[in-house]
Amino acid sequence: MIVTRGKQWLLLAVVLLAVTVIAACADKEAQGSQGEQTTNLSPDEILNTAFKEEFPLQYESYLKNMTPENENTSKFEVGIEPNLPMLFHNYGFMLEYNKTRGHTYAVEDVMNIKRINDDSIGSCMTCKSTAVPLLLDEMGDDYWGANFRSEILPRVLSYGEGEAVEELGEYGHLSIGCSDCHDPVTMDLRITRPSFTNAMERMGIDVTQASKNDMRSYVCAQCHVEYYFEPENKKVTFPWDNGLMPEDMFEYFENQAKEDGFEYDWIHDISGAPMLKAQHPEFELWSYGTHGEAGVSCADCHMPYERSDGKKKISSHHWTSPLDTIEQSCLTCHNDKSETYLIDRVETIQTRHLDAMEETQEHSVKAHYYVNRMITAGVPEDKIEEAQYYVRKGQWFWDIIAAENSDGFHNPQGGIDALRTSSDASNEAIRIATIELTKLDVDLEELEREIEKVVEAVYNEEDPDKKHEHAINDFFPNVLELQQ
Ligand code: HEC
Ligand code: HEC
Ligand code: HEC
Ligand code: HEC
Structure with a gap:
């Protein structure tokens, strides 16, 4: 086909318009009427079980996080990271350090891990339970440093008393879930952890203005990030003021954190060195990797669309390896490559x-x-x-x-x-x-x-x-x- 220059642009415009319309329809199908939706749920709803009736498909998908065969696997085995018991000597991480499990197990796992002792604090619950935003409302900044076992845990469990269901295990009704990422009334994505909002603000980013695509990563970045306990009130704080790269965060710990009185997480008893413990910086590493820079969100790979009851398309709520869903997670973009x-x-x-x-x-x-x-x-x-x-x-x-x-x-x-x-x-x-x-x-x-x-x-x-x-x-x- 021979087209003149003017017609070329017109053609391009038509193609672009068509693509946009198709993309918009695909979105509509998956999202329902986001933004306008009103559920019958209370704005303070935190129980995962409460969402079942109105969102049976997402709830059913969420149940797939219950994979009992994924027992807690120690990282200390030879072939995994056998040097850790020496490297974390004199710190809780030498006692027990396991690979991750599904979101539905988070409360159970934090209760049972040997790193939690009688001195542990509320901050340790922050990325585990849907009850945390309510606790922050109730307790304000006292939440962070409050005793984990005597104060925080009983409060968390009191919210869901009598609500445990077998399908979600003993604590799945309160474990990382719907209200952590969704406004229960509109079901819009939302941020519930102030540590993330504050850290972004210090970098000059207002998360209330985030695009829909950014929110598909930001909801994860509430928890899948590096943090430390700021010394004054033990608040969970992200060391991002200088940037998100490992060297930026190290510089923060050597300067700003020290000025605020935070010198170390623990002192190593083999070398006597004042040490830092790093935590799961998925968001930081992703942000300057190939996919992060190309705007590919966490949800694009980890929450691909699936056809649930054979017809309706939903976002998968089974957070696991995208390699199990490579067709929906990767081939959507890399359709020129084989599985x-x-x-x-x-x-x-x-x-x-x-x-x-x-x-x-x-x-x-x-x-x-x-x-x-x-x-x-x-x-x-x-x-x-x-x-x-x-x-x-x-x-x-x-x-x-x-x-x-x-x-x-x-x-x-x-x-x-x-x-x-x-x-x-x-x-x-x-x-x-x-x-x-x-x-x-x-x-x-x-x-x-x-x-x-x-x-x-x-x-x-x-x-x-x-x-x-x-x-x-x-x-x-x-x-x-x-x-x-
Ligand atoms: C870790 C964050 C997170 C949790 C927890 C979560 N969702 Fe979602 N949910 C998302 C994301 C991301 C999307 C995609 C939204 C978008 O792109 O606009 C989504 C989409 C949805 C949608 C819109 C339709 C669709 O499937 O895309 C519904 C309804 C929904 N979730 C219900 C639930 C319910 C019910 C629960 C609890 C059982 C839940 N979600 C838990 C992050 C979460
Ligand atoms: C409220 C905190 C929180 C939020 C929000 C959150 N996660 Fe998690 N995530 C965790 C914790 C804690 C674990 C480990 C649970 C355990 O091992 O008990 C985890 C585990 C995982 C795992 C490993 C599952 C396995 O089977 O090993 C994946 C994958 C994951 N999250 C992806 C995501 C993605 C993608 C998002 C955003 C859409 C997200 N998470 C949002 C806290 C969170
Ligand atoms: C381009 C696709 C892609 C994007 C985008 C992506 N991930 Fe992943 N993620 C993967 C793959 C692939 C793995 C490795 C899975 C494996 O080893 O089986 C993985 C692993 C993980 C794991 C460990 C899972 C486990 O079983 O222990 C977590 C947690 C995780 N990603 C969270 C995130 C978060 C949070 C984001 C956004 C900040 C993100 N991912 C963005 C593809 C992606
Ligand atoms: C939303 C689109 C999108 C999705 C989904 C996606 N990718 Fe990519 N991927 C890209 C883009 C864009 C690039 C960078 C440009 C290029 O090299 O094609 C890239 C680059 C890559 C590269 C080469 C660069 C590198 O980091 O090594 C690999 C390998 C790759 N992707 C694997 C995957 C896998 C595996 C998945 C699924 C778990 C996946 N991608 C999902 C868009 C995507």
């Missing part, structure tokens, strides 16, 4: 990523023990502190990546960049230690052999609860006890 090609691409990215991560964790283990030897050998304090800074830095840059749950897929390049920074920092700690230990004639070959022994002992212990007990011995004492 096997895409799976192969993801697996290649993930294998390379996990190999690189294991290597950086090994460097980090070595750095902790080298600094331990600096302390027992009596190296000058300023050199020890210099090495401890690099131990902290090295661990942050692998942990922020290890805590990200896509095994590198959300941002392959960003992951590898951070791991390289991690290795450089850990090796710098080892280099400083080597120079100082050599000055004191410390036997470095013996040190290497002792590290090998300790690592073996941790790996060989079969009980995940006991692995951490092997990380300290006569050769590598707890340095916090030495200092007392």
Whole structure:
């Protein structure tokens, strides 16, 4: 077909219009009448079970998060992340650290994890239950630092008394659910966690003005992000003022957080270093990865459209691996690729990523023990502190990546960049230690052999609860006890 220039534009306009109309229809079909909808639910409704009657299809999809065969799997197994019991020594994460499970289990899992003790605080409930926004209304800023077991948990459970249903397990009616992401009256997507709104505001972004597409990621970013407890009232705070990259957040912890009085999450008792613990930064890594930059939302991959009762199209509410729904999650955009090609691409990215991560964790283990030897050998304090800074830095840059749950897929390049920074920092700690230990004639070959022994002992212990007990011995004492 030969078209003149003018006609070309006209043709393009017609095609674009047609595409827009088709897209709009597809949206309509899935959304129902969003924005105008009025349910019979109370604006304060928080029980997942209450939504069943009006939204049976989404509720049914939500039930698929109940996959009992997904028992809590420890990350400490050899083949997963066997170095963690050493790397998180003297912190709750050395006791128990599991892979994720479905949203419906969040309340049950936070109640039972060994990291929760009698001193744990309300903030730990923040990304687990639909009751949290109501608690914040009732308690204001007292919520964050209130005692988890004696104050917060009884309040949460009191909301849903008598409402448990077998299909959602004992606590699924109150676990991450409908009201966390939807206004119960209009069913519009909404933000319910102030930590996210505040962090975005500090970056100059007003989330009340967010586009519909942005909201399809923002609802997830309420929880799937890095955070820390701000020292004054233990409020969940996102360290985003300098940006969302691992180096931006590290800079925040070294500067703004310290100015506010937050120095560390815990002190490591092998190296004595003041440490940071990173948490699940899916949103941050995604945001500067290929898909985030192209505007592909979390929901595009994790909540693809599905035909539920054979005719009506709904958004899947089973949050799991998109590789289980590759046709709806990926081929919608990558329709020039085959399913096997895409799976192969993801697996290649993930294998390379996990190999690189294991290597950086090994460097980090070595750095902790080298600094331990600096302390027992009596190296000058300023050199020890210099090495401890690099131990902290090295661990942050692998942990922020290890805590990200896509095994590198959300941002392959960003992951590898951070791991390289991690290795450089850990090796710098080892280099400083080597120079100082050599000055004191410390036997470095013996040190290497002792590290090998300790690592073996941790790996060989079969009980995940006991692995951490092997990380300290006569050769590598707890340095916090030495200092007392
Ligand atoms: C983690 C956030 C989240 C939770 C929890 C959640 N939804 Fe959704 N829901 C979404 C997103 C994202 C969409 C897509 C909306 C869009 O693109 O406008 C959606 C869409 C919907 C729609 C519009 C029709 C459709 O299928 O796209 C309904 C109705 C709905 N959800 C009901 C529910 C019900 C009922 C529950 C609880 C059982 C629930 N949702 C829990 C995020 C959530
Ligand atoms: C209110 C907090 C909260 C919100 C909102 C939230 N999540 Fe989660 N998500 C969690 C927690 C907590 C877990 C881990 C639950 C466990 O292991 O008990 C989790 C687990 C997951 C998992 C792993 C499931 C598995 O089977 O291992 C996926 C995938 C996931 N979320 C995706 C999303 C997406 C996509 C969104 C947005 C549409 C979202 N989440 C919104 C808190 C949240
Ligand atoms: C381009 C598609 C895509 C986008 C966009 C995307 N993800 Fe993922 N996500 C994946 C894939 C693929 C995996 C790896 C699944 C696997 O290993 O089986 C994954 C893994 C995860 C996991 C771990 C699941 C598990 O079983 O432990 C979580 C949690 C998660 N994504 C949350 C998010 C959040 C939150 C966003 C938005 C900020 C997001 N994802 C955006 C494709 C995507
Ligand atoms: C809404 C559209 C969309 C969806 C859905 C989507 N992608 Fe993409 N994907 C893109 C765009 C745009 C790019 C960047 C441009 C390009 O390379 O084609 C991209 C790039 C990629 C790349 C190459 C870049 C990289 O990061 O390695 C891979 C691999 C990929 N996608 C896999 C997937 C997989 C697997 C899924 C499903 C879990 C998926 N995509 C879902 C749009 C999408």
